[in-house]
Amino acid sequence: MAELTKELSQMAHPNEQAPEPEASGAAAAGAPETAAPTVIVDDLHIVYRVYGAASAAQKGNAANALMRIIKRQGRPQMKEVHAVKGVSFIARHGDAIGIIGRNGSGKSTLLRAIAGLLPPHKGSVYTDGQPSLLGVNAALMKELTGERNIVLGCYAMGMSPTQVRERYEEIVEFSGIGEFVQFPMSTYSSGMGARLRFAIASAKAHNVLLIDEALATGDRDFKRKSQERIHQMRKEAGTVFLVAHNLDVIEETCNRVIWLHKGQIKMDGDPATVLAAYNS
Numbered sequence: 356m357a358e359l360t361k362e363l364s365q366m367a368h369p370n371e372q373a374p375e376p377e378a379s380g381a382a383a384a385g386a387p388e389t390a391a392p393t394v395i396v397d398d399l400h401i402v403y404r405v406y407g408a409a410s411a412a413q414k415g416n417a418a419n420a421l422m423r424i425i426k427r428q429g430r431p432q433m434k435e436v437h438a439v440k441g442v443s444f445i446a447r448h449g450d451a452i453g454i455i456g457r458n459g460s461g462k463s464t465l466l467r468a469i470a471g472l473l474p475p476h477k478g479s480v481y482t483d484g485q486p487s488l489l490g491v492n493a494a495l496m497k498e499l500t501g502e503r504n505i506v507l508g509c510y511a512m513g514m515s516p517t518q519v520r521e522r523y524e525e526i527v528e529f530s531g532i533g534e535f536v537q538f539p540m541s542t543y544s545s546g547m548g549a550r551l552r553f554a555i556a557s558a559k560a561h562n563v564l565l566i567d568e569a570l571a572t573g574d575r576d577f578k579r580k581s582q583e584r585i586h587q588m589r590k591e592a593g594t595v596f597l598v599a600h601n602l603d604v605i606e607e608t609c610n611r612v613i614w615l616h617k618g619q620i621k622m623d624g625d626p627a628t629v630l631a632a633y634n635s
């Protein structure tokens with residue numbers, strides 16, 4: 356608690372997404388402890404409510420269905436999925452944090468919660484500025500051309516028309532989509548879409564950039580370019596979170612790895628140590 360209070364007071368503009376920090380086991384690795392914190396996650400719990408669903412024990416069983424009819428109960432209405440269970444950590448300027456874990460371990464949920472897209476069931480997320488989430492499904496419009504998406508995407512990130520004009524060619528060049536920039540995004544392969552999204556999102560310096568698997572679909576050349584850009588963004592004093600199943604990308608890009616298992620942190624530390632434990 357004392358550590359968290361101190362860290363919070365260091366944050367320039369904490370973007371408080373939930374009240375009252377509570378007790379914490381937050382630990383830092385990666386960037387030096389003197390670097391300013393950019394994200395504080397304190398005992399975070401995220402619960403999804405799925406309406407119209409039922410647990411395996413409640414449904415698909417004739418005896419259960421008969422009992423519900425006898426008791427005049429309707430279909431079970433709601434199921435809760437406790438996707439993140441008491442996660443705490445502190446991220447700092449200059450950190451590139453890889454988040455690894457099996458399918459369904461809570462990686463994407465954690466990123467979406469840091470981005471402020473999911474309300475905490477319990478606990479808090481504090482961020483320095485508005486984090487930008489760059490996901491496989493990031494909101495570009497499929498029916499518009501790459502060109503229109505670049506312009507709109509840059510405006511959405513708060514760039515001025517002059518800044519958009521200055522950066523436009525570089526974004527097209529970086530994405531490598533060539534003449535397809537004049538075609539609607541619905542004609543793009545998933546790799547081309549992912550490259551364009553990354554090129555747009557990384558055209559601006561972000562305090563906190565959250566990347567969800569966006570590098571997974573790029574080819575080798577693009578992966579190398581995007582890794583270089585992530586390194587550059589870290590130098591510009593930002594913090595990058597990266598969810599990827601490709602552990603090579605994590606190892607080459609990140610200075611810290613958080614391993615999630617069933618919604619909890621199993622390990623948080625330097626990539627060599629965490630990846631060795633994860634692979635064993």
Ligand SMILES: Nc1ncnc2c1ncn2[C@@H]1O[C@H](COP(=O)(O)OP(=O)(O)OP(=O)(O)O)[C@@H](O)[C@H]1O
Nearest residue numbers: 403405436438456457458459460461462463464465
């Ligand atoms: N919108 C949702 N509604 C209900 N449950 C969800 C929803 N999104 C995710 N979940 C559940 O939350 C848990 C964590 O999912 P999440 O997508 O965060 O995991 P992940 O580690 O990113 O998985 P993957 O590696 O497969 O992408 C899973 O049990 C998943 O079924």
